[in-house]
Amino acid sequence: MSERFFPDSMPAPLASATTLPWWEAAAEHRLVVQRCTSCEHTRHPPAPICPECRSGESDWKEVSGRGEVYTFTIVHRPIAAGQELPYLVAVIALEGSGGLRIISNLVGVDPGEVAIGLPVEVVWEEMSADLAIPRFRPVSEEEPR
Amino acid sequence: MASNGIKDRVAIVGMGCTPFGERWDKSGEDLLVDAAKDVYASANVEPDAVDAYWLGTMGSGTSGLMLSEALKLPYKPVTRLENMCATGSEAMRNAAYAVASGAYDLVMAIGVEKLKDSGYSGLVTSRPPDDGTSASMTAPAMFSLLAPAYAKKYGVDEGELKEVISRIAWKNHCNGAKNPKAQFRKEVPMERIQNSPRVAGMFGIFDCSGVSDGSAAAILCRAEDAHKYTDSPIFIKALSFAAGPAEGAYSQDYDFTTFQEVVASAQDAYGQAGVANPREEISMAEVHDCFTATELVLMEDLGFSARGEGWKDVLGGRFDGDGAQPVNPDGGLKSFGHPIGASGLRMMYEMWLQLRGEAGERQIAEPKLGLTHNLGGQPGRCVSFVSIVGK
Numbered sequence: 001m002s003e004r005f006f007p008d009s010m011p012a013p014l015a016s017a018t019t020l021p022w023w024e025a026a027a028e029h030r031l032v033v034q035r036c037t038s039c040e041h042t043r044h045p046p047a048p049i050c051p052e053c054r055s056g057e058s059d060w061k062e063v064s065g066r067g068e069v070y071t072f073t074i075v076h077r078p079i080a081a082g083q084e085l086p087y088l089v090a091v092i093a094l095e096g097s098g099g100l101r102i103i104s105n106l107v108g109v110d111p112g113e114v115a116i117g118l119p120v121e122v123v124w125e126e127m128s129a130d131l132a133i134p135r136f137r138p139v140s141e142e143e144p145r
Numbered sequence: 146m147a148s149n150g151i152k153d154r155v156a157i158v159g160m161g162c163t164p165f166g167e168r169w170d171k172s173g174e175d176l177l178v179d180a181a182k183d184v185y186a187s188a189n190v191e192p193d194a195v196d197a198y199w200l201g202t203m204g205s206g207t208s209g210l211m212l213s214e215a216l217k218l219p220y221k222p223v224t225r226l227e228n229m230c231a232t233g234s235e236a237m238r239n240a241a242y243a244v245a246s247g248a249y250d251l252v253m254a255i256g257v258e259k260l261k262d263s264g265y266s267g268l269v270t271s272r273p274p275d276d277g278t279s280a281s282m283t284a285p286a287m288f289s290l291l292a293p294a295y296a297k298k299y300g301v302d303e304g305e306l307k308e309v310i311s312r313i314a315w316k317n318h319c320n321g322a323k324n325p326k327a328q329f330r331k332e333v334p335m336e337r338i339q340n341s342p343r344v345a346g347m348f349g350i351f352d353c354s355g356v357s358d359g360s361a362a363a364i365l366c367r368a369e370d371a372h373k374y375t376d377s378p379i380f381i382k383a384l385s386f387a388a389g390p391a392e393g394a395y396s397q398d399y400d401f402t403t404f405q406e407v408v409a410s411a412q413d414a415y416g417q418a419g420v421a422n423p424r425e426e427i428s429m430a431e432v433h434d435c436f437t438a439t440e441l442v443l444m445e446d447l448g449f450s451a452r453g454e455g456w457k458d459v460l461g462g463r464f465d466g467d468g469a470q471p472v473n474p475d476g477g478l479k480s481f482g483h484p485i486g487a488s489g490l491r492m493m494y495e496m497w498l499q500l501r502g503e504a505g506e507r508q509i510a511e512p513k514l515g516l517t518h519n520l521g522g523q524p525g526r527c528v529s530f531v532s533i534v535g536k
Binding site: 043044045073074075089091105116 | 342
C-alpha cells in the first residue's frame with residue numbers, strides 16, 4: 001500500500017472512453033500524456049480532439065514524471081472531510097511532455113519550502129484498488145537526476 | 146472574432162432585483178416571484194404582456210418549469226439555461242436576440258440562485274474534471290494563482306500587491322455600504338481586510354465574494370417600441386461572449402496574468418459598440434470580482450488600464466465610486482453578493498439605475514456608456530461575457 005496524503009472522502013474522478021487509458025496507465029504508476037498521431041502535438045488532460053490540428057487520432061506517450069513547479073498556492077480550507085490543512089495545489093510543468101502542465105498537489109514538503117521552479121517528481125497515491133492519483137514531491141537530493 | 150452585433154436595436158425597459166444575502170426566509174421560487182413583480186412594475190406591464198422568458202440558474206432549478214410554475218405562466222415559452230457564473234448574462238443575451246430577430250415583441254430575462262440552503266459553504270460541483278488531479282483545486286485556489294503571477298511579471302512586491310487587492314475589497318465594501326440591496330452593507334477598514342484569515346495563497350476571507358441567495362430580472366423589447374413602456378429606456382450597444390478551448394491551465398504558454406477569453410469578448414464588444422478607447426469612453430463598469438485579484442486582472446483585460454499598470458490605477462483611486470472610471474459602484478460580487486444565476490442581471494440592474502440617474506448615494510455624474518463583465522470558470526479555462534449599454 002502506498003503512502004496516503006488525502007482522505008477517502010476526496011471526490012473521485014470518473015473515467016470516460018477518452019480518459020480510461022490515462023487511468024489504466026496511472027493504475028500501473030505510469031504517467032502518460034496524449035499525443036496526436038497526425039501532428040505529434042501533445043495534450044493534457046485527455047481530450048477527444050487535438051487542439052492544434054483537430055484530429056481525433058491519438059496515442060499515449062509515457063513521461064518521466066519529473067518536472068518543476070510553475071506556480072502554486074497554499075489552501076487553508078478543506079474540500080473534503082478529514083483533510084489535513086493547509087494543503088498545496090501546484091501547476092507542474094512536465095519534463096519531456098511537449099510543453100504541458102498538470103494541476104496536482106505537492107506532498108511531503110513544508111509549504112514554506114516550496115518555491116517556483118522547485119524540481120519535483122511524481123508520487124502515486126492509491127486512493128482505492130483501481131484508482132491511483134499522481135501527486136508530486138520535491139526530487140530527493142540523493143538521487144541523481 | 147466575427148459578430149455583427151445588435152447595436153441600438155434592443156432596449157431594456159424594466160429591471161428588478163431582490164435584496165441579495167442569506168435569504169433563509171425565501172425559496173428560489175419565492176425569489177423569482179419577488180424579482181418578477183419588481184420588473185413587471187418597473188416596465189409598467191402585466192405578466193400576460195410578456196411573450197417569452199429566459200431563466201438563468203446554475204443549479205437551483207432544472208427547466209423552464211421552475212419559472213412557469215412559480216409565476217403560473219400560462220403556456221408561454223420558457224427556456225432555462227446555464228453557463229457557469231455567467232448564467233445571468235446569458236439569459237439576457239439570448240432574450241435580447243429573440244426580440245432583435247422579431248420572434249417576440251416583449252421578453253423577460255430572469256436569473257436566480259439559492260446557495261445558502263445547499264448544505265455547503267460555497268459552490269458545489271459534482272464532477273472532478275478530466276484527469277481528476279485538479280479535484281483539490283477550489284475556486285479561491287484557482288484564482289489565487291493570479292496574484293503572485295502578476296506580482297512577478299510586473300515587478301510588484303508581494304506585500305504591495307496584497308495592499309492592492311485589499312484596496313479592491315475595501316472599495317467594493319465602501320460601495321456596498323451605500324446599497325440597500327447588498328449582502329454586506331458595511332465599510333471595512335483596510336487593516337482588517339489585510340489581516341483576515343487566509344483562504345488560499347494571498348487571499349483572505351475579504352478577498353472572496355459573498356455566497357448568497359437572490360434574483361434579478363430585465364424586460365426587453367425592440368428599440369422602436371421602448372418608449373411605449375418607459376420614458377428612459379437604456380439601449381444595448383454590444384453583447385459578446387467567448388468560451389475558451391481551456392488550454393490555459395495546462396499549456397506552458399499561459400502565465401496566469403490574463404484571461405484570454407475576456408480579451409476576446411471585450412474586443413468583440415468594443416467593435417460592436419464602436420468604442421476605440423475603453424479607458425476614456427466607458428463611464429463605469431460592473432465586473433466579475435469573484436476574488437479581488439480577478440478585478441485587478443480584468444482592469445487590464447478590459448483595456449481600462451495598460452498592461453502592468455492596473456495596480457497603480459487601483460491604488461490611485463481611479464476605480465473608486467468617486468473615481469474617474471468607477472468599477473463595481475454597487476459593491477460588486479464582493480459586497481452585493483454572488484447568487485450565480487442572478488449576478489449578470491444584477492450588474493445590469495446597476496447600469497439601469499445609474500444611466501437613469503436613480504442610483505441615490507452611489508450616483509455617478511453623467512454616465513454615458515456602461516459595461517458589464519461576467520466570467521465563469523477559472524484562469525485558463527473560462528467563459529466570458531461583455532455587454533455595453535447606454536442611453
